[in-house]
Amino acid sequence: MIENNKDLNFEEALKRIEYILKQLENKDLDLETAIELYEEGLKLIYYCEQKLKNARTRVEVIIKEKEGFRLEEFEKAIEILKNGN
Amino acid sequence: MIENNKDLNFEEALKRIEYILKQLENKDLDLETAIELYEEGLKLIYYCEQKLKNARTRVEVIIKEKEGFRLEEFEKAIEILKNGN
Amino acid sequence: MIENNKDLNFEEALKRIEYILKQLENKDLDLETAIELYEEGLKLIYYCEQKLKNARTRVEVIIKEKEGFRLEEFEKAIEILKNGN
Amino acid sequence: MIENNKDLNFEEALKRIEYILKQLENKDLDLETAIELYEEGLKLIYYCEQKLKNARTRVEVIIKEKEGFRLEEFEKAIEILKNGN
Amino acid sequence: MIENNKDLNFEEALKRIEYILKQLENKDLDLETAIELYEEGLKLIYYCEQKLKNARTRVEVIIKEKEGFRLEEFEKAIEILKNGN
Amino acid sequence: MIENNKDLNFEEALKRIEYILKQLENKDLDLETAIELYEEGLKLIYYCEQKLKNARTRVEVIIKEKEGFRLEEFEKAIEILKNGN
Amino acid sequence: MNRHETLISTTDFKEKLYFTVKEIALNLKNLIEKNFPVLWVEGEIANLRYSQNGNVYFNLIEEEASLKAMIFSSDKDQSIVPYLKNGLKVLCFGRLNFYLRSGDCYFIVRRIEPLGKGLLALKKEELIRKYKPLFDPNRKKALPLYPKKIAIITSLFGAALKDFLKISHNRWDLEILVYPVRVQGEGAEKEISQAVEDINLYFKDVEIIVITRGGGSFEDLAPFYTEEIILSIKDSKIPVVSAVGHEIDYTICDLIADKRCPTPTAAAEDVVPDKEEVFKRLEIYKKKYQQLLEIIISKREKQLYELKLTLENRNPFKIINNLEKQLKDYTHNLILRMEKFLSFKESRLTEIKNRLRKKHPQEKISLEEERLKFLKNRLKSALNNFLETKERKLESLQKLLDSLSPLNILQRGYSIVKSYPDGRIIKIAQDVSEGQFLEIYFSKGKVLVEVKKVET
Numbered sequence: 005m006i007e008n009n010k011d012l013n014f015e016e017a018l019k020r021i022e023y024i025l026k027q028l029e030n031k032d033l034d035l036e037t038a039i040e041l042y043e044e045g046l047k048l049i050y051y052c053e054q055k056l057k058n059a060r061t062r063v064e065v066i067i068k069e070k071e072g073f074r075l076e077e078f079e080k081a082i083e084i085l086k087n088g089n
Numbered sequence: 090m091i092e093n094n095k096d097l098n099f100e101e102a103l104k105r106i107e108y109i110l111k112q113l114e115n116k117d118l119d120l121e122t123a124i125e126l127y128e129e130g131l132k133l134i135y136y137c138e139q140k141l142k143n144a145r146t147r148v149e150v151i152i153k154e155k156e157g158f159r160l161e162e163f164e165k166a167i168e169i170l171k172n173g174n
Numbered sequence: 175m176i177e178n179n180k181d182l183n184f185e186e187a188l189k190r191i192e193y194i195l196k197q198l199e200n201k202d203l204d205l206e207t208a209i210e211l212y213e214e215g216l217k218l219i220y221y222c223e224q225k226l227k228n229a230r231t232r233v234e235v236i237i238k239e240k241e242g243f244r245l246e247e248f249e250k251a252i253e254i255l256k257n258g259n
Numbered sequence: 260m261i262e263n264n265k266d267l268n269f270e271e272a273l274k275r276i277e278y279i280l281k282q283l284e285n286k287d288l289d290l291e292t293a294i295e296l297y298e299e300g301l302k303l304i305y306y307c308e309q310k311l312k313n314a315r316t317r318v319e320v321i322i323k324e325k326e327g328f329r330l331e332e333f334e335k336a337i338e339i340l341k342n343g344n
Numbered sequence: 345m346i347e348n349n350k351d352l353n354f355e356e357a358l359k360r361i362e363y364i365l366k367q368l369e370n371k372d373l374d375l376e377t378a379i380e381l382y383e384e385g386l387k388l389i390y391y392c393e394q395k396l397k398n399a400r401t402r403v404e405v406i407i408k409e410k411e412g413f414r415l416e417e418f419e420k421a422i423e424i425l426k427n428g429n
Numbered sequence: 430m431i432e433n434n435k436d437l438n439f440e441e442a443l444k445r446i447e448y449i450l451k452q453l454e455n456k457d458l459d460l461e462t463a464i465e466l467y468e469e470g471l472k473l474i475y476y477c478e479q480k481l482k483n484a485r486t487r488v489e490v491i492i493k494e495k496e497g498f499r500l501e502e503f504e505k506a507i508e509i510l511k512n513g514n
Numbered sequence: 515m516n517r518h519e520t521l522i523s524t525t526d527f528k529e530k531l532y533f534t535v536k537e538i539a540l541n542l543k544n545l546i547e548k549n550f551p552v553l554w555v556e557g558e559i560a561n562l563r564y565s566q567n568g569n570v571y572f573n574l575i576e577e578e579a580s581l582k583a584m585i586f587s588s589d590k591d592q593s594i595v596p597y598l599k600n601g602l603k604v605l606c607f608g609r610l611n612f613y614l615r616s617g618d619c620y621f622i623v624r625r626i627e628p629l630g631k632g633l634l635a636l637k638k639e640e641l642i643r644k645y646k647p648l649f650d651p652n653r654k655k656a657l658p659l660y661p662k663k664i665a666i667i668t669s670l671f672g673a674a675l676k677d678f679l680k681i682s683h684n685r686w687d688l689e690i691l692v693y694p695v696r697v698q699g700e701g702a703e704k705e706i707s708q709a710v711e712d713i714n715l716y717f718k719d720v721e722i723i724v725i726t727r728g729g730g731s732f733e734d735l736a737p738f739y740t741e742e743i744i745l746s747i748k749d750s751k752i753p754v755v756s757a758v759g760h761e762i763d764y765t766i767c768d769l770i771a772d773k774r775c776p777t778p779t780a781a782a783e784d785v786v787p788d789k790e791e792v793f794k795r796l797e798i799y800k801k802k803y804q805q806l807l808e809i810i811i812s813k814r815e816k817q818l819y820e821l822k823l824t825l826e827n828r829n830p831f832k833i834i835n836n837l838e839k840q841l842k843d844y845t846h847n848l849i850l851r852m853e854k855f856l857s858f859k860e861s862r863l864t865e866i867k868n869r870l871r872k873k874h875p876q877e878k879i880s881l882e883e884e885r886l887k888f889l890k891n892r893l894k895s896a897l898n899n900f901l902e903t904k905e906r907k908l909e910s911l912q913k914l915l916d917s918l919s920p921l922n923i924l925q926r927g928y929s930i931v932k933s934y935p936d937g938r939i940i941k942i943a944q945d946v947s948e949g950q951f952l953e954i955y956f957s958k959g960k961v962l963v964e965v966k967k968v969e970t
Contacts, residue, residue, distance in 0.1 A: 014660040028806035035099040056789045059687035113828040123830045130825045198851040205269035212852045283873035290354045300870045368896035375439035382897040453918035461939040463920035470915040
């Protein structure tokens with residue numbers, strides 16, 4: 005049931021968590037399956053929480069050059085573009 | 090009558106118990122069979138009780154484990170789960 | 175008339191007793207045969223009583239055993255049951 | 260006319276007596292024959308009475324035996340019965 | 345005319361007597377013959393009376409015997425009867 | 430004409446007397462013959478009377494004898510009867 | 515209105531009896547063209563038609579009044595022509611021209627501006643009409659709910675970017691690429707379209723493109739009402755979010771985009787997931803998991819407990835008890851039936867015994883004794899009769915003999931003489947000799963005599 009979770013992105017993880025929730029809502033769910041799902045679900049939730057705890061936004065600016073593009077840090081880019089423009 | 094009970098999951102065990110209960114209602118049931126069924130039933134109930142107890146323990150373990158959890162460990166766990174399943 | 179009674183199971187013994195009871199209602203039955211039947215009947219009844227006593231003991235043992243039961247023991251028991259059955 | 264009475268069972272004895280009674284109703288019956296028949300009849304009746312008395316005694320003995328009975332003894336008895344039968 | 349009377353049974357004796365009576369009623373009978381017949385008749389009557397007396401005695405004996413009877417004795421009696429007959 | 434009368438039995442004697450009587454009725458009968466016949470007749474009559482008297486005596490004797498009779502005697506008598514005949 | 519008044523006042527009528535057509539036509543031409551060199555006319559387009567040579571003809575009407583108008587193909591304002599249609603209220607710029615030959619007065623239009631909705635709205639309507647299938651809501655791509663990388667196409671120095679970054683700051687684990695473009699002025703739409711194409715081509719891992727700018731005048735928003743915008747967004751494989759202009763009015767960019775947000779702030783809130791909210795959700799899930807698992811386990815426990823109770827209820831003791839009772843019944847029945855059987859046999863034996871007793875030979879013996887007695891008597895009487903018969907017969911014979919006795923003649927006086935002792939009967943005297951003894955028989959008695967003399 006658990007696919008390769010390394011490849012599991014956040015959205016898939018949440019979907020899986022929600023799917024597990026739906027499954028668990030079935031009172032007649034097989035006990036062993038229920039526990040397995042529960043364990044998987046909790047681990048996924050924890051996984052998501054860990055991921056979120058470290059959540060940061062990084063802003064970069066795409067700068068067009070003659071030969072393609074360059075990414076520049078935001079503040080620096082502003083500086084460059086102000087002066088260059 | 091008793092199949093390999095090691096392979097019997099909780100739900101199957103319950104069904105088997107229900108089947109046994111139905112059999113035991115049959116007035117024409119042979120005494121020896123009745124005793125065997127009764128014994129099997131008791132053992133299955135004990136088996137299920139153990140399974141439930143184990144389930145509760147496992148849930149507690151899962152919750153506790155989660156507290157000491159690291160993402161890496163999670164991924165190891167995923168690995169184990171995948172292989173173990 | 176008495177076959178190998180060791181092989182006679184409880185139900186067969188009961189049927190035999192009922193047969194004997196019916197035979198004894200036949201007024202034309204020979205006296206000697208009647209006594210033989212009577213003796214056989216009583217012995218069968220005794221045999222069945224013993225069987226019942228044993229059954230009772232067995233059930234009591236089963237119930238007591240159950241209380242001191244462990245899962246491992248259960249699995250051993252399953253093994254024994256399978257082989258014994 | 261009297262065959263080997265040792266082999267005569269109760270019912271056969273009764274039948275013989277009834278036959279004798281019929282014979283005794285024949286008016287043309289020779290006196291000596293009548294007396295012989297009568298005597299035989301009386302002896303047969305006595306024989307039957309003894310058989311019945313024995314039967315009663317045996318019935319009582321069987322019941323008493325049954326009370327002091329054990330399963331092992333029963334099996335021995337079965338053995339004896341089989342061989343003896 | 346009188347055969348071996350030892351072989352003569354009661355009924356035959358009676359018949360012989362009746363025959364004698366018929367003869368005696370025949371008036372042309374020779375006196376000596378008549379007397380001989382008479383004598384024979386009387387003797388036959390006596391013979392029969394003796395037989396009856398014996399029978400009476402025997403019957404009384406049978407009834408008395410029966411009361412003191414045992415099975416063993418009975419079997420002896422059967423033996424005697426068989427041989428004696 | 431008169432044969433040895435000793436060999437003459439009662440009936441023959443009577444017949445002889447009747448013959449004599451017929452002869453005597455013949456008027457032409459020679460007196461001497463008549464007297465001889467007459468005398469013979471008288472003698473025959475006497476003879477017969479004697480026979481009859483003897484018969485009666487014998488009957489009485491027989492009756493008397495019978496009362497003192499025993500079976501053995503009876504058998505002896507039978508013997509005598511047989512031989513005597 | 516003012517200009518009309520001027521025209522009338524300057525056109526003084528000269529006293530003349532008649533005018534030739536040419537005079538009056540020239541006069542009109544002069545009058546019209548002199549008085550109205552260039553002018554703006556407001557009116558409603560009607561009877562719009564396109565001629566073969568490319569000229570466009572229509573009437574400008576206002577209530578009962580109508581003015582013929584035309585746009586030369588060489589002059590026509592290409593940007594507006596496609597949007598012209600009957601009923602459209604316009605303000606036209608041009609001059610009046612009187613044609614002598616036809617006597618018609620045409621308003622030669624150089625420029626047209628729509629009244630009311632304005633040009634942008636017209637453009638918008640036209641573009642919507644043209645690309646109708648592209649605006650189908652079903653065509654719109656779904657936005658990834660939890661993107662890792664997004665790109666923003668906007669001015670680097672605009673307030674829009676500031677607002678967007680302010681909201682999205684550390685709201686999610688996210689990489690934001692800013693593609694700087696001009697968002698107003700001539701050619702801005704080309705930069706924006708280029709940006710969309712570039713991102714699609716060179717930044718394929720970007721999950722959402724956000725095109726944004728703050729509100730502005732109609733002129734400012736013109737680039738967002740262009741075909742270029744439509745075509746580039748249409749071709750974008752990456753879902754595009756548009757947050758351009760007013761909150762109320764949608765630009766073409768808004769309409770073609772996969773999602774439209776009213777403001778840059780709203781766009782940030784919509785596109786960038788909020789980790790706090792997700793934390794809360796996960797917390798709820800955790801609780802729910804716990805509850806649901808508890809329900810499942812409790813249900814099983816309850817179920818198992820009930821099964822256990824039922825099983826204990828159905829223990830084989832009941833069966834054993836019943837069987838024991840049955841066996842007791844059997845024992846009872848067995849003894850009872852055996853007793854009945856024996857009693858039956860006994861009663862039968864007793865009955866037979868009684869019957870035999872009735873057949874006791876005693877009776878027969880007595881009967882035979884009687885019979886014997888009878889026979890005995892018969893024997894006696896038979897013999898007696900026999901003897902008596904014989905006696906009687908003898909007696910009668912004797913009597914007969916007596917009666918036939920030859921001696922009976924003696925009664926009558928005859929006598930019989932017999933020789934003595936030999937007893938011969940003497941019938942003649944010759945048979946007698948002298949001295950011989952004779953016996954003489956009389957009827958009664960006899961005498962012995964001696965013969966004295968014989969006489970023959």
